[in-house]
Amino acid sequence: MxxxxxxxxxxxxxxxxxxxxxxxxxxxxxxxxxxxxxxxxxxxxxxxxxxxxxxxxxxxxxxDKKSIQIEKVKAAIINTIHYSDELPEVKFSEYLSTKLECDYTYLSNLFSEVTGTTLQQFIIVHKIERAKELIIYNEMSLKEIAFKLHYSSLPHFSNQFKKITGLSPVFFKSLKKKKRIALEQLIENQKLK
Incomplete structure (x- = not known):
């Protein structure tokens, strides 16, 4: 069961x-x-x-089936972004459709309806949180992090990072006390929006 x-x-x-x-x-x-x-x-x-x-x-x-489907989507995204060494080579839309055996448009609409946020925004927030973790480890350059998280360029990554955190990745890297958000809290924050 x-x-x-x-x-x-x-x-x-x-x-x-x-x-x-x-x-x-x-x-x-x-x-x-x-x-x-x-x-x-x-x-x-x-x-x-x-x-x-x-x-x-x-x-x-x-x-209920809708909530179960949404949790499957969230788990697939979280597993892939936070616990896999590499992101899939295909777009997230294709990856989710294949993994969950469901049309992406349906998943995206259902996700927005149930959570009040877009699926794309959920993915971006988790990619940025993963980027913060990689910046804190200080084992990769910002360009390598952008590439690892499948951003088309360093400026694209930097723009999204700043839009989500309010800080540039370079400034975040220079902070003495870098702050990450626990996954549980990240989910809770998204629930409240």
Whole structure:
């Protein structure tokens, strides 16, 4: 049985969910961002406990198809941008359509309808957050970061970075105290818009 969990956006979230399910005596056979699979049948009482535990930890059990689809989209984007070494060589629209076996226009419209933000904006915000992380590591030049995140040029990357953060990448790099946003908080901020 597959369960879909809203706001499960990081490896820390996965670990917390796994631990909570273990405490409830429910064995997880597979866990990914936003979803997990259990082999056993879950009773109504267990479902109530799961909902309660998830809510206590800032997550939600999703049961409607639109929300599930949106979480799949978010998980695919987050996994690809934050946890993959390389972004796909194809455009995100093509990548998402193929990965989720769904028309991109439908996904984009549904995403905007449910979240109140565009799918493209969600992708950009996550790419910039990933860029901030790479700048903090100080192992790559800004040009290499722009290339890694599939920007057409360094000026294009710099313009988007400044539009999202209010700072140029060069200025951000020069700051003594560089500030990143936790993925969970990034999702929460986008929820409030």
């Amino acid at each position: 597959k369960l879909y969990i809203k706001y499960m956006v990081s490896n820390c979230c996965k670990l917390m969910v796994k631990n909570e399910f273990n405490k409830l005596g429910i064995k997880i056979s597979r866990i990914e961002l936003g979803e997990l699979e259990v082999k056993q049948k879950i009773s109504l009482r267990q479902f109530d406990k799961i909902r309660s535990v998830l809510k206590k930890n800032g997550h939600e059990l999703m049961e």
